[in-house]
Amino acid sequence: MKSATQPSAAPAHDVVEGEMTLAVRIIGIGIAAMIVLAIVMGVWRGLISPVPTRAAVVVGLSTAEVIFAAALVLLGSIVEGFGYGLSLGTRWPYTRNILVLMLRGDPEAAHRVLATAVGLTALLLAILHPDYSTLLGLSLIVLTALFGMGTLYVLAGRAPAFVHGTHGLLAYLVFINYLVALILPGAHLGAYLLAMIPLHAVLFAIFMGGMVTGQRGFGKPIEPFLAPRRTAQWIFVVHGFAALLVLGTLGWMSAVFPVAFALALVQATVGFFVFHAVNARPKSPGTLVAFHQMMALLITTAIVLQWRG
Numbered sequence: 001m002k003s004a005t006q007p008s009a010a011p012a013h014d015v016v017e018g019e020m021t022l023a024v025r026i027i028g029i030g031i032a033a034m035i036v037l038a039i040v041m042g043v044w045r046g047l048i049s050p051v052p053t054r055a056a057v058v059v060g061l062s063t064a065e066v067i068f069a070a071a072l073v074l075l076g077s078i079v080e081g082f083g084y085g086l087s088l089g090t091r092w093p094y095t096r097n098i099l100v101l102m103l104r105g106d107p108e109a110a111h112r113v114l115a116t117a118v119g120l121t122a123l124l125l126a127i128l129h130p131d132y133s134t135l136l137g138l139s140l141i142v143l144t145a146l147f148g149m150g151t152l153y154v155l156a157g158r159a160p161a162f163v164h165g166t167h168g169l170l171a172y173l174v175f176i177n178y179l180v181a182l183i184l185p186g187a188h189l190g191a192y193l194l195a196m197i198p199l200h201a202v203l204f205a206i207f208m209g210g211m212v213t214g215q216r217g218f219g220k221p222i223e224p225f226l227a228p229r230r231t232a233q234w235i236f237v238v239h240g241f242a243a244l245l246v247l248g249t250l251g252w253m254s255a256v257f258p259v260a261f262a263l264a265l266v267q268a269t270v271g272f273f274v275f276h277a278v279n280a281r282p283k284s285p286g287t288l289v290a291f292h293q294m295m296a297l298l299i300t301t302a303i304v305l306q307w308r309g
Contacts, residue, residue, distance in 0.1 A: 018084030081289030164214025
């Protein structure tokens with residue numbers, strides 16, 4: 001029998017095991033390939049850049065950072081899609097064996113390790129080339145990390161969905177910031193976003209998508225509905241209107257953004273299937289979540305680069 005003075009057992013920190021499947025491993029290998037590509041592309045861009053050594057290193061790091069940021073978003077989608085959101089519980093940012101867990105294939109462990117790499121790369125860029133984009137990028141990454149900690153408490157039911165939505169929005173702003181800095185040196189993200197109207201709708205849809213995930217909570221369905229009754233359903237309706245806003249904006253400007261508009265049409269269909277997957281398997285809706293996030297990244301990239309096919 002325990003003594004009255006004996007300390008109680010350590011809390012479980014809300015740990016919930018995710019689902020390790022062949023799909024998780026295949027997608028994980030694909031994202032690992034992206035990370036290798038980021039390093040190779042960064043080294044290559046740095047070597048061929050016709051600028052002094054310090055500036056060439058900045059070009060290489062900036063190139064790698066864009067791909068790192070995209071890979072980090074995709075890793076987050078695996079975490080959500082296969083039920084790994086609480087695989088490390090609410091411990092943050094690390095556990096003692098996080099590298100071992102990453103090597104065993106835990107996407108949440110890999111997500112946190114890659115987030116560290118993104119942060120360190122941003123710090124190097126800010127030291128080597130302290131300008132608007134590098135300092136803003138570093139600040140956004142710090143905020144994203146803090147809200148990332150908050151998402152654990154959202155999934156555990158101890159923080160509002162707004163935290164989850166903001167985390168997703170900040171992650172995309174990090175990606176856009178470094179992509180814009182790479183293709184438009186000297187551009188300011190704030191001014192760029194004000195001028196790039198389609199991104200307003202896309203970022204609003206991304207925020208609402210994060211709100212949907214946060215409001216339904218860990219492993220809970222939205223549930224099919226004709227008229228919304230619960231908060232999660234109302235938020236999903238707003239997310240649907242945000243998606244229509246993306247389609248309307250890109251359709252109106254399709255002469256300038258034809259590829260982004262085509263991708264948005266596909267994305268709307270994918271979103272319909274994601275909704276059904278979330279209701280069929282609330283804890284582990286699967287690969288559609290990762291595909292949905294990949295399409296959002298492609299739409300964002302197509303807008304920034306103004307792809308025309």
